Amino acid sequence: MSTVNSAAIARVAHSSATTEAPWVRYTLVALALAFLAAFLLLPLVSVFTEALRNGLGTYIEALTDADALAAIKLTLIASAIAVPANLVFGVAAAWAITKFEFRGKTFLTTLIDLPFSVSPVVAGLVYVLMFGASGWARPLLDTTNMQIIFAVPGIVLANIFVTFPFVARELIPLMQEQGTDDEQAALSLGANGWQTFWHVTLPNVRWALLYGVLLCNARAMGEFGAVSVVSGHIRGKTNTVPLHVEILYNEYNFAAAFAVASLLAGLALLTLGLKSLLETRYGSELARSQKH
């Protein structure tokens, strides 16, 4: 009797007081989708329509231009260095933070996140102050005669800075949840440290690792502010794809600017597609507290 009653009450409560009237629901959904369409989808659509405004010929011409190809090559090189660097760092940081207890751990985690809250322009500026014409670390370089600012190494450094936390922050929450039981089992069965890492820890976190690398790569290839400060904008030499977009745009060569921009938009779409594929397929193997 009492169960029937409470079930009936629950049903009534559910229908009338724990959800909204249909017209409210439809209005809220319509409002939210209109907002998303205006703010997210329209800009994306406009990139491709503007790119193709003057026809396919102009589009292909803009992409096969020598300066555009040089920019694409530089972008690929810079992220091919920055992403692995942060991958190694992310794994090491996650290993230290999640497998051991030590004082200052929370503080260290905060410091790793620091580059996310620094303006990209400041991220570029710090390296100009360090390695620029009168930079404070300049004496270290004088013996090697190495050019960092207005050259490729500066662009790589700026990319490493802005993508610094990506891999670490994907791995840390997941490895925290997984604890150290698997590693302890492997060690007690006679595996050494590296074997445990390669055969136990790494397979456990592979999808989260890929997820972090994916986001890290998207940011590295698309970074604008930090790279803009250190690059010097030398056409064909220190121009990355985003900087090439800016140059074309400032020359009022809009169709070409949007054509090159559409490459980056395509990269963003690919990243989002792979990201949601990872989330649906391997959601349980990613950290529960997913933030991106």
Add this chain to the structure above:
Amino acid sequence: MSISTFLARGLFQSDAARTTTRSPIPGFPLALGFTLFWLGLIVLLPLAGVFFKTATLGPAEIWHIASSERVLAALRLSFGTALLAALLNAVFGLLVAWVFVRYEFPGKRLFDAAIDLPFALPTAVAGIALTALYAPNGWIGSLLEPLGLKVAYTPLGIVVALTFIGLPFVVRTVEPVLRDVEREFEEAAAALGATRAQTIVRVILPSILPSLLTGFALAFARGVGEYGSVIFIAGNIPFVSEIAPLLIVIRLEEFNYAAATTVAALMLVVSFAMLLAINALQAWSNRHRSRHPAAATKENLR
């Protein structure tokens, strides 16, 4: 014990090592040593250089630069527009998170993936796309023009760009917390005679408030330093639509390192303060979540 092991243990002593004499898992000195080395080399040392350089200027010159009209106008604009955009995002981000957690509708998965677009789309691309849309002859700009509303090349354009950039921060922070809100609490409130509006304001809102504030702070912090998406749509007129990061770039191009560095140091101080505030908010949010006995049980069962 080797010397490097000894040093690493001394600086960041492992509690496990202290209690069990030897940690069962190897690699602590190597992993922590490399982490600290790389963090110091890439992030901490270069950032410290900004403060070092600013300190060599002396208080009089720092004050002279920081209190100049143009710097103050740029900082006011950056903070003002970031605040406005974060507020807009708090409202619409909450709406979007609510709709995605509570309702079903066609195209939900597509829209869900689209929410992360601002994270994935390079800022320069977002900047020129938004400018094309909101320029007087653009798809949205041409609709607003007859109403006397100019968006592109005005401070309003900056707010639009920062709203685009900040949206996912609010949605992705509020969403998981809203999903965790126990329906039982709402049913209890309803059974005790609360109207739906009362239930939302008194039961649901308080439990998601910390996460909403965290998302707001994240969006705000990102907006203050944003550069790529803003410079195309802003118009960049000194005293009117010139943001602080752009002023740093302009001073750098004039080789006026003192002015560039001082503005950067001011912005860094604010970044650090924001980071601490966000950490405190997140800690509050986590405490808040685990205080609910039901939520805590669920957490333990997972």
